[in-house]
Amino acid sequence: MALELTKLDEDLPSQPDEEYQALVRTLNFTEGFGLLFVRCSPAGGEQLITKIKEDINNKNIEVIRLKQAVNNLYERIDKLDNKKEINILFITGLEHSFYEYEECKRLTGWDSIDRYLYSWKGVPPVLINLNQQRERFKDNFNAEDHQTPDIQYDLLFNLGNLQYAGRNEDAIASYDEALSIKPDYHQAWYNRGYALRNLGRYEDAIASYDEALSIKPDYHQAWYNRGIALQNLGRNEDAIASNDQALSIKPDYQSAWYNKACYYALQGNIEQTLENLQQAINLSPDENREMAKTDSDFDSIRDDERFQGLIQG
Numbered sequence: 183m184a185l186e187l188t189k190l191d192e193d194l195p196s197q198p199d200e201e202y203q204a205l206v207r208t209l210n211f212t213e214g215f216g217l218l219f220v221r222c223s224p225a226g227g228e229q230l231i232t233k234i235k236e237d238i239n240n241k242n243i244e245v246i247r248l249k250q251a252v253n254n255l256y257e258r259i260d261k262l263d264n265k266k267e268i269n270i271l272f273i274t275g276l277e278h279s280f281y282e283y284e285e286c287k288r289l290t291g292w293d294s295i296d297r298y299l300y301s302w303k304g305v306p307p308v309l310i311n312l313n314q315q316r317e318r319f320k321d322n323f324n325a326e327d328h329q330t331p332d333i334q335y336d337l338l339f340n341l342g343n344l345q346y347a348g349r350n351e352d353a354i355a356s357y358d359e360a361l362s363i364k365p366d367y368h369q370a371w372y373n374r375g376y377a378l379r380n381l382g383r384y385e386d387a388i389a390s391y392d393e394a395l396s397i398k399p400d401y402h403q404a405w406y407n408r409g410i411a412l413q414n415l416g417r418n419e420d421a422i423a424s425n426d427q428a429l430s431i432k433p434d435y436q437s438a439w440y441n442k443a444c445y446y447a448l449q450g451n452i453e454q455t456l457e458n459l460q461q462a463i464n465l466s467p468d469e470n471r472e473m474a475k476t477d478s479d480f481d482s483i484r485d486d487e488r489f490q491g492l493i494q495g
Contacts, residue, residue, distance in 0.1 A: 183200040183410065183413065183440075183441050183444040183445075183477065183479050195211065202230075202233075204377060205218075205220065205234075206234070206237055206238065209234065209238060209241075209270055224274065224275075227272075227274050228274070231243075231245060231272050231274075232317045234270075234272075238270070241269035241270050241307045242264075242268050242269045243268075243269065243270045243271075243272070244262070244264070244266050244268045244270075244271050244272070245271070245272045245273075246258060246259070246262075246271065246272070246273045246274070246276065247274050247275055248273065248274065248275030248276065248278055248279075249275060249280040250275075250278050251278045251308075252278075252279055252308060253279070253307045253308050253311055254308075254311050255273065255308060255311060255315075256311065256315040256318060256409040258273060259271065267410075279307075279308040322365070337443060337463065342364075350377040350378075350381050351375070353374075353377045353383070354374055354377050354378065357370050357371075357373060357374040357377070358374070361374070364426070366397055367392040367397075368393075368395075368397040368398040368401055368404075369394070370391040371390050371391070371394035371397070372390070372391065372401065372403065372404050372407075375387045375388070375389075375390030375391040375394065375404070375407065375408070375411070376407060378390055379407065379410065379411050379414075382414075384411040384412075384414045384415050385415070387407075387408075387411045388408055388411050388412065391404045391407060391411070392408070395408075401432045402427075402428040402429075402431040402432040402435060402438075403428075405424050405425065405427040405428035405431070405438075406424070406425060406428040406435065406437060406438050406441070407423040408424045409424035409425045409428070409438075409441060409445075410424070410441065413441075413444075413445055413448075414425055418445045418446075418448055418449050418450075421441075421445050422442055422445050422446070423436045425441055425442045425445070426442075429442075435467035436462050436464055436466045436469075436470065437462075439458050439459075439461040439462035439465065440458075440459065440462035440470050440474075441459035442454075442455075442458040443455050443457075443459035443474075443480075444477065444479035444480070446458060447479050447480050447482060448479055448482075448485055450482060452483050452486065452488075455480070455483060455489075456483075456486075456488050456489065456492065459474060459489075459492055463492060467495065471492070471493050471494075471495060474489075474492070474493045475493050
């Protein structure tokens, strides 16, 4: 079975302009001091900053580019000569601080929950410091703190992405906080379901996927990953039906075809196994042939000549 890697923002590329315009609106209309996190590649971040500068030309926009880990962003900002004139400050390179924090935890065996007793458990020191310095920003930079619920949600939601580092419990706690602010955001429910699935809490994961789908019924990734959780509970018929929903939305979703083949193989339905595996191979020949060669889900039909013909090409 193809256990798809976590794709926390897999649905965003289909609507990039909508996401970008939401960011522009937030930057245009937020008053005072607020925090907003945007997750992207370094190159994508530079492109985003360039475009923002073009589209918001009535504000003074500056950039701090971090080249190494830091724990105190306030000190870096306080050194800027024109800090009181800045309306929007981009800070790139925060990932260096996250990487150092995770590596330090790994080497020392820190328990993040014990080490940082904070409302978002296990938050890297650079983020703790930034949040603790709100009053100093307000007093020293003439910035009133008008953090809106949407900005608070964005911070919590991005902290939820700690599941990238395998910290699924922390991620779920952050998603729960974010959803208490914005309960109708489908991706937070989806990401929460993925973190729950990683922990083996399959029933809870299915419930979280269902919440996402009640908001966005055409969310094919949620149908697909819901199917994986169902299969882990031994509910192969329901898993097949969930993948059928994904394929009704995205017929070329090769992972869903492949997993359907796995589910049918586990049921001993050879004809449907071969038919669905053929569809998956048609869409992605090399990847799916290689997976099928060693996938234990196909052990019951491994000696079938038709199966061997499919995987050998």
